[in-house]
Each structure stands twice: as structure tokens, then as C-alpha cells.
Amino acid sequence: xxxxxxxxxxxxxxxxxxxxxxxxxxxxxxxxxxxxxxxxxxxxxxxxxxxxxxxxxxxxxxxxxxxxxxxxxxxxxxxxxxxxxxxxxxxxxxxxxxxxxxxxxxxxxxxxxxxxxxxxxxxxxxxxxxxxxxxxxxxxxxxxxxxxxxxxxxxxxxxxxxxxxxxxxxxxxxxxxxxxxxxxxxxxxxxxxxxxxxxxxxxxxxxxxxxxxxxxxxxxxxxxxxxxxxxxxxxxxxxxxxxxxxxxxxxxxxxxxxxxxxxxxxxxxxxxxxxxxxxxxxxxxxxxxxxxxxxxxxxxxxxxxxxxxxxxxxxxxxxxxxxxxxxxxxxxxxxxxxxxxxxxxxxxxxxxxxxxxxxxxxxxxxxxxxxxxxxxxxxxxxxxxx
Numbered sequence: 001x002x003x004x005x006x007x008x009x010x011x012x013x014x015x016x017x018x019x020x021x022x023x024x025x026x027x028x029x030x031x032x033x034x035x036x037x038x039x040x041x042x043x044x045x046x047x048x049x050x051x052x053x054x055x056x057x058x059x060x061x062x063x064x065x066x067x068x069x070x071x072x073x074x075x076x077x078x079x080x081x082x083x084x085x086x087x088x089x090x091x092x093x094x095x096x097x098x099x100x101x102x103x104x105x106x107x108x109x110x111x112x113x114x115x116x117x118x119x120x121x122x123x124x125x126x127x128x129x130x131x132x133x134x135x136x137x138x139x140x141x142x143x144x145x146x147x148x149x150x151x152x153x154x155x156x157x158x159x160x161x162x163x164x165x166x167x168x169x170x171x172x173x174x175x176x177x178x179x180x181x182x183x184x185x186x187x188x189x190x191x192x193x194x195x196x197x198x199x200x201x202x203x204x205x206x207x208x209x210x211x212x213x214x215x216x217x218x219x220x221x222x223x224x225x226x227x228x229x230x231x232x233x234x235x236x237x238x239x240x241x242x243x244x245x246x247x248x249x250x251x252x253x254x255x256x257x258x259x260x261x262x263x264x265x266x267x268x269x270x271x272x273x274x275x276x277x278x279x280x281x282x283x284x285x286x287x288x289x290x291x292x293x294x295x296x297x298x299x300x301x302x303x304x305x306x307x308x309x310x311x312x313x314x315x316x317x318x319x320x321x322x323x324x325x326x327x328x329x330x331x332x333x334x335x336x337x338x339x340x341x342x343x344x345x346x347x348x349x350x351x352x353x354x355x356x357x358x359x360x361x362x363x364x365x366x367x368x369x370x371x372x373x374x375x376x377x378x379x380x381x382x383x384x385x386x
Contacts, residue, residue: 046070046071046072046286046289047071047072047073047074047286047289048071048072048073048074048096048097048286048289048290048292048293049074049076049094049095049096049097049284049285049286050073050074050075050076050095050096050097050098050099050293051076051077051078051084051087051088051095051097051098051099051281052075052076052077052078052097052098052099053077053078053099053276054077054079055309055310056099056148056276056306056310057075057297057306057309057310058305058306058308058309058310060305061297061302061305061306061309062075064302065293065296065297065302068296069289069292069293069296071286071289071292071293073293076094076095079229079230079231080184080185080229081100081101081103081104081185084098084100084104084108085104085107085108085111085113088108088113088114088281088282089111089113092283093283093284093285095281095284096280096281096284096285096286096287096289096290096293097278097279097280097281097284097290097293097294098114098278098279098280098281099147099276099277099278099279100114100144100276100277100279101274101275101276101277102135102137102274102275102276102277102345102346102348103137103187103274103346103348103349105137105138105143105144105277105279105348106137106138106348107348108143108279109138109142109143112282113281113282114143114144114279114280114281114282115143115280115281115282115284115287116142116143117141117142117143117144117145117278117279117280117291117294118291121288121291121292121295122145122291122294122295122298123295124295124296124298124299124300124318125145125295125298126318127298127299127300127303127316127317127318127319128145128146128298128315128316128317129146129315129316129317131315132146132149132275132315133146135275135345136347136348137347137348138277143279144277144278144279145277145278145279145294145298146275146276146277146278146315147275147276147277147278147297147315148250148275148276148306148307148310148312148313148314148315149273149274149275149276149312149313149314149315150248150249150250150273150274150312150313150333151248151249151266151271151272151273151274151335151343152183152188152192152246152247152248152249152271152272152274153246153247153248153249153252153264153265153266153267153271153332154168154170154171154244154245154246154247154264154265154266154267155233155237155244155245155246155247155251155252155255155256155262155263155264156170156237156243156244156245156262156263156264157237157240157242157243157244157261157262157263158261158262158263159240159261160179160240160243160261161175161176161243161244163263164176164244166265166266166267166268167196167267167268167269168192168193168195168196168267168269169196170244170267171192171196171219171225171244171245171246172196172215172218172219172223172225173223173244174222174223176223176243176244177223177224178223178224179224179241179242179243179244180219180223180224180225180226180242180243180244180245181225181226181227181228181232181233181236181242181244181245181246182216182225182226182227182228182245182246183227183228183229183230183233183245183246183247183248184227184228184229184232186357186358186360186361186364187346187349187357188246188272188346189216189227189246189361189364190209190212190213190216190357190360190361191212191272191346192246192272193211193212193213193215193216194208194209194211194212195267195269195270195271195272195344196215196267196269197211197212197215198269199212200344201272201344201346202344202346202347204349204350204352204353204356206356209353209356209357209360210356210360212360213360213361213363213364214363216364216367217363217364217367220364220367220368220371221367221371224371226242226368227364227368230247230248230251233245233246233247233251234247234251234255237255237259237262238255238258238259238262247264248274249264249312249313249332249333250310250311250312250333252264252332253311253330253332253333254310254311264332265332266332266335266339266343269342270339270342270343270344271342271343272343272344272345272346273343273344273345273346274345274346275315275345278294278297278298280294298316300316300318300319300321300322301319301322303316303318303319304316304319304320304322304323305322307319307323307327308323308324308327311327311333312333313333313334
């Protein structure tokens with residue numbers, strides 16, 4: 001992982017230096033021609049507008065795509081999966097390619113926010129492993145093609161706490177008072193709570209969902225359990241404000257490169273599985289470029305480079321021979337079948353379950369809002385929390 005981080009930093013430095021050199025050249029050219037109006041300078045290449053998680057593609061792959069196709073990439077990021085639907089609905093024509101999680105695809109297609117993918121425009125879709133296609137959220141993959149997959153697991157600070165028990169119940173351990181965080185997602189949070197009690201994460205039984213909500217509320221009230229975005233989880237673990245948290249597998253691996261005190265594991269009960277996908281916005285203004293981008297990222301070499309950069313599992317079986325050996329052999333990122341068999345994909349909730357989840361998570365939100373500020377909250381607000 002140290003080598004991986006070193007390579008990544010070198011890539012970032014190269015990209016930064018290239019931007020500085022190009023910027024300096026452009027400024028110097030403008031100085032020579034006083035008639036040039038900087039406000040009128042426009043990109044000469046057409047663009048593909050990408051809506052995605054941050055740092056989810058190797059910048060060198062993006063750069064090579066531009067060189068090979070002539071399309072610039074306008075990389076627009078989001079921090080919460082719920083943002084995708086909201087932004088597609090409220091900003092028509094702003095996006096071409098969308099990276100959406102498995103729980104979102106069904107709803108996005110139902111709302112006609114994404115359009116069918118034209119297989120005739122793709123040459124590399126055969127590289128995708130059969131294991132990741134034909135899922136319940138898009139049985140014929142009309143609207144999506146798999147990109148990355150991973151687990152949600154537990155990450156913790158080994159310099160703050162001894163190795164916790166390998167169970168999801170560790171997130172409710174009173175020894176970690178005011179230092180626990182759950183990813184702020186109703187399906188994820190309630191699913192983890194149910195998993196900690198041996199229940200299926202997709203249960204529609206009202207009592208299961210209600211008990212999961214009650215357990216999280218109890219954690220909020222008694223041990224100061226907090227919820228936050230994946231970015232909040234990363235920042236909290238890196239700063240030491242958070243000692244233990246639910247965390248996406250790739251995020252855990254990457255922040256562990258930055259701080260050797262961050263460790264992570266898949267609990268004995270198993271873990272939620274998730275998968276992110278390529279889709280094309282229904283009102284894309286560059287449908288051809290969008291298909292070219294997706295097809296380029298489905299190439300074996302592109303998929304391998306992106307996996308090596310993000311430290312997530314690739315759905316591209318053709319890329320496996322090109323993946324870093326260390327990544328392939330990391331059983332937390334690529335768990336063996338004995339562990340994988342305990343892991344579960346989420347299903348998109350139907351109408352009844354959706355209502356139950358909303359009501360249950362609403363109780364969690366209410367508990368957080370009504371919780372009196374602790375000494376810890378005061379310390380963090382003043383910047384003295386460690």
C-alpha cells in the first residue's frame with residue numbers, strides 16, 4: 001500500500017505540474033496579445049460531463065481518454081447517493097455519464113432520468129464478469145453497466161482503541177462513547193443494525209426495521225453515536241475525532257495508506273455488498289461521447305488502472321490479470337468465498353418497505369437533533385477535539 005500511495009502522489013504531482021505549466025503558457029500568450037479577452041476563451045474540445053464520486057477514476061485514464069477521443073471530461077462530484085436523483089432532476093442537460101449505486105438505478109430509470117444504453121455502440125461490455133450483470137435492480141442491464149463493487153465494513157483507530165471484537169455490535173460499545181460514526185444512509189444504517197442482530201439486511205418485516213431503528217436511537221442517546229457522509233467518516237478517522245465507524249472498503253484502504261493507525265475488517269456476521277454502475281443521463285447533450293466514455297472505461301487496461309487507483313473491486317473480469325497483486329490478495333477488499341457467502345447485496349426497497357425505512361430513519365434523525373450537546377461536541381466545535 002505504501003508503494004500504491006507513493007505512485008498515486010507522483011501521479012497527482014505530475015497532473016498538478018502539467019496544469020501549472022499549461023496555465024503559465026496561456027497567461028504568457030495572453031500578455032503578448034493584449035486583444036485577447038480571457039472571459040471569451042472557450043475550450044476547443046467537446047466535453048463529456050461526468051457525475052461521480054470524487055477520486056473514482058485514475059486521472060491518467062481520464063487524460064488518455066481525452067487524448068484518444070478528443071473529448072474533454074468535465075468531472076462533477078457528489079457526496080451522497082441521494083444527490084444523484086436530485087441533480088439529474090433539477091439540472092437538465094448538465095450531465096452525460098452518471099455513476100449511480102445499485103439502489104438508485106431502478107428509481108432513476110422509472111423517473112426517466114437515465115436512458116437505455118445502446119449496446120451497438122459498445123465493444124468492451126463483454127469484459128464484465130457475469131457475476132455482476134442481471135441484478136434485480138436492472139435485470140437486462142438496459143440502463144446500467146457495472147463499474148466497481150465493494151463492501152461496507154468497520155474501520156477503526158488502532159492507536160485509540162484495542163482491536164475491537166469482529167462484530168457489528170462493536171459500533172454500540174459504550175467504551176467508544178462519542179467516538180462512533182455510521183454512514184448517513186437509511187438503507188445502509190438500518191441494514192447494518194439488522195445485520196448486527198443476525199437479521200437479513202433486506203428484511204421487510206416491520207418489527208425488524210423498528211428494532212434496527214431503536215438500536216441506533218439507543219446508540220445516539222447513550223453513547224453519542226453520530227452519522228455522517230462517507231467524507232465525514234474519512235475525515236473523522238484521519239483526524240482521530242472518530243475511533244470506529246462503518247466505512248466503504250475502498251475508502252478504508254485509502255485512508256489506511258495515509259495513516260498507519262487506521263485498520264479495518266469485515267465483521268463475522270458478514271457485510272453489505274454494493275455496486276456502482278455507469279448510466280447515461282436521459283437529457284445528455286453528448287450521447288455519442290457518453291457511450292465512448294463508458295466503452296473506454298470498460299477496456300481491460302482502463303478498468304485495471306482505475307481499480308489500482310481507487311483500491312476497490314473491479315467488475316471487469318478481463319482486467320484481473322492487470323490488477324496489482326497486493327490488491328487482489330487483500331482479503332478485506334476481495335474477500336474469499338467463505339466470507340463473501342456471508343455478504344449480501346441490498347435490494348431497492350418496494351413501496352411498503354420504503355415507507356417503513358423512511359419512518360424508522362426519521363426516528364434516528366429526530367434523536368440526533370434532540371440530543372443535548374456533550375463535552376465532546378463542545379470540544380470539536382472549538383477545534384480542541386483529538
